[in-house]
Amino acid sequence: MERAGGNWLYPTTLLCICGFFSNVRPSEPFLTPYLMGPDKNLTEQQVNEIFPVWTYSYLVLMFPIFLATDYLRYKPIIVLQGAALVITWLMLLYAQGLLAMKFLEFFYGMVTASEVAYYSYIYSVVDSNVYQKVTGYCRCATCVGYTVGSVTGQILVSFAEVSLFHLNVISLVCVAIGFIISIFLPMPQKSMFFHRVKGDHNGLKIEYDGVKSEEEESASMMPLNCDNADNMLNEHLAEPMDSTSDATETTNKMPFKRICVVLAMLWKTFLQCYSSWPLLCWSAWWALSTCGYFQIVNYIQILWERIRPSQNTQIYNGMVEAASALLGAVAAFVVGYVKISSIWSEVSLLVFSHVVAVSVFLMDIVQNIWVCYICYIVFRIIYMMLITVATYKIAANLSVELYALVFGVNTFVALVLQTLLTLIVVESSLLNLDIFGQFLAYSVYFGAVAALFLIFGVYNIVKKYREKPRPRENVSVRLDCRNEVTPKTS
Incomplete structure (x- = not known):
């Protein structure tokens, strides 16, 4: 069936312009100097x-916003994101005091x-053959x-001597443009869970080894403990309600039943996705590394400010942030075109x-600003x-429409770990380390992650080495298993 908005150019152009202006924030690399x-x-x-409030609000809001994104069909959440960005920069310009800055971080956590709405919206308004593009x-x-x-931001600060306040004014104008453009995005007519079209199961197909048929995949993804699940989904998730139905049932029973089914x-989709061992391992690396990455990016400006006020x-x-983002994007682009074996x-x-x-x-140890800049890059x-490699390895086991779910779960786990790390390292009730102590703790954390995956790597090598002498036996077992399957009768 053709998706709503068959012409992919218009919604893609609008979304790209919206994403571009929403991220043109010249003042962001200078946030800590501005606050201090x-x-x-x-x-x-x-x-x-102030900074831990972002972690906590991001964690608390992520799951409700994920559900609201699908239920409201993406666009309202993109508009909400733009509005939250505008509020964030208005508060950054005019609000004063510690409490106000904590509320600012709450709105940025909402951003x-x-x-998830920005990166999954496009799949609901274009044809599947242009997903990758x-x-x-x-x-x-x-x-x-x-x-x-x-x-x-760096050019204006270094050469034009523009104040950090006026940099925030420029950022506010840019995010406001992104917010206005988001209003003109076309409204999708369907979503992955709440607003599915009757008979459409493409969004729930898992491609583990490429051996299941689409019919088997669709059946395997139905909700747990639901008889005649396909009829329930078509009735409660895709078809509109009968206008003559009782008002109380419409407002109370039906929404509750829809939510339960979704x-x-x-849950069923989650269990089947993470039953793949490679996907589980790469997801674990994703969550552990993203946790540490969030902490470094969140607190690096404080370290720079301490080393060089x-x-x-x-x-x-600004130049360091730009160089790291640009070179990182180039590295990710190159890795995307390099064929890398599993080993x-x-x-x-x-x-x-x-x-x-x-x-x-x-x-942490050298405490030289140039060494710190280079190490950060x-x-x-x-x-x-590496996150590009992890994304590819995870995506190899999934259909495109499940990316938002799996990546969202991985990010949620990363935020839970980040919250624990923040509580232990940053909060005054526990270690309450200064910025140098924090980065020493983060280096130990990344060392532990590297050691953990070293153990996994050795385990996989030993496992492959033990399985190598018996290739014929494995083939025969697979053939016997396939021969036992009774073919369907027409």
Whole structure:
């Protein structure tokens, strides 16, 4: 069946423009100097209290926004994201005090939690044969927007001597443009779970080994403990309700039944997705590494400010952020076109995970701003390269429509881990480490992640070595198993 909005160019162009302007934020690389400068006059300890609010709000809002994204069909959540960005920068300009800045971080957590709508919207308004193309365009737009914003901010600060306050004014104008454009996005007519078209199961097809038929895949993805599940889905998720039905039943029973069916389907889909061992391993790396990545990106400006205070010397945060984002995007692009065998991908994962741990350790120990800049660039390049490999390995086991679910679950686990790490390392009730102590703890964390996957790598090598002498036996077992299957009668 043809998707709503068969012409992919119009919605893709609008979404890319929206994503571009929403990410052109010249002031973002200078957020910590702005908060600790004369405009906000906060201390380092107060800034340390502000940033964890983003982690907590992102974690709390992520699952409800994920459900609301599907139920409201994507566009309203993209508009909400744009509105939250505008509110964030209005507060950054005019709000004062520690409490106001914490509320600001809450709205920014809403922004990041709503990203799932931006990256999954396009699949509901274009044909499946252009998925890969439009995905690349949309992700490229956000990356280019962030790079342009960072470079612009650095040029304005270094050469035009524009104040950080006016940089935030420029950021506000850009995110407001993105918000206005989001209003004109076409409204999708369907979604993956709540608004599915009758007989459409493509969004629930898992491609583990390429041996199941579409009919078997669709049947295997039905909700748990539901008899005649296909009829339930077609009745309650796809077809509109009868206008003559009782009002009380319409407002109370039907929405509750729809939600129950969708939650059951989500749980069933979750179990089947993560029953694949390769997908589970790469998802574990995704969650563990993303947790540490969020912490580094969140607190790196405080480290830079401690090593080289912006009030006394010239800083180059914007150029470093732009260079790391651009080189990371190039590395991710190159990796996407390089064929990597399973063994070599695991070896590269182990090697580069150790390089990440060493980079974070050098940031903390050397305490030289140029070493810190270089190590940060190396850190981001490696992370973006490896996350691309992880994305490819995970996507190899899934149909495109399930990306949002699996990537959302991985990000949710990363946020849970980040919350625990923040509570232990940052909060005053526990270790309450200063910024150098925090980065030492983060280097130990990445070292532990590298050691964990070293163990997994050795285990996989030993397992493959033991299975290697018996290839004929494995083939015969598979053939016998296939011979036992009784073919369907017409």
